Amino acid sequence: MTGSEIIAEAAPPARVRLAVADVLYSHRVCPAEVDGFNVVHFSNYLRWVSAALMELFEKAGLGPGRFCDGTVEIRVGRAQMAYVSSARLGDPIEASIRSVEFDRSSMILGCAVQANGRVLSRGRLTIAFVLSATGALTPVPDEVRAALARGRAA
Template sequence: MTPYEHKVQYYETDGMGIVHHSNYIRWFEEARVDLLEQLGYGYDRIEAEGFGSPVLEVCCKYKTMAHFGDMVSISAHIIEYNGVRMALRYEVRDAQTGELRCEGESRHCFMGREGRPVSLKRSWPALDRVFAAQL
């Protein structure tokens, strides 16, 4: 999969001129959305089929600072998947130097329209195979 690239915007920085910590979590989501689109199953398609994927947990370890105007490259990889839950790992790197800015993980589950957990293995086997193949 191709890493997602993001140019740091001025509004994402704080009074010290560095990216505010909350934006890295947003970038994780941008990279996750991009990954799903690359797999052919964007959130719009998943939701149109009646499924949701709420965030259960997210963590981020900050390593070095990004600044306004920097270009960052965010890789997202599925690291766990069992048909009902999925975990992804992220790395945010400076796009020019490759220096690690932060790393993190997010955990999700799959739910149907009624708000109950569902197994993609039974409910959407094609998507289940795509996710399982990423491990």
Template sequence: MPREHEFDLPVRYYETDGQGVVHHSNYLRYMELARIELLNATGYDYAKIEEAGILLVVAKATVRYKSPARYGDVLRIWLRTERAFGARIDHTYVIKVGERIVAEAETTIACIDREGRVQRLPRELEIDE
């Protein structure tokens, strides 16, 4: 699995609050989309991973908001897999508008089965350095 991926995403009107600023909750959605985009870029289909009984769930998320993004902005979302080994995946994110950093974040993803029991990541998803 590649370690990094980035893509552009325009801010949609419904993602903003009454002041026209992206609502803070949307950054978690952007990060989820980034993880799916990373899998897609490598030829993995998350739906097929789930069909195999492997669930990747957010165990921890930290977001630091640096400056506002607004309707009409184009976000550049960068994701890096720092570690993917055992039963967890650690990611870092930087979200920018142009050169301006809008948010920085980290997540820890846990690998579980349908009953919620921790299980080892599939070997093809592992990165250990």
């Protein structure tokens, strides 16, 4: 190697944060979602946030989790939820996606679940993009970034 050769290292991609209008999934707590004390089981909060994510995709004109002509899919990489209060049988809940943040191969969603105007839980859901054939991580498809950027003003 001569002194004139430069070795360039790829810089990590900068995070891009998009504020989005709350995407709501509304639902009334049903008997199958509660325990013997009529309190909602914790796993349902993540299920409701997942439904809000599907609504976000639909509003942005994206399919149900398959992109690039079916060669790229999404997987949950990490779920972090802080539980503040409990929903009970019959409560009307609203799950929302409050923000979307991208890095190279994932999308981090800020989310919350409310009932009767009070926050029940809030958290972050990291969604990884993977190749359908192998499950290997792959960059966030441009179609996803563009669709969510267009929808952020909605």
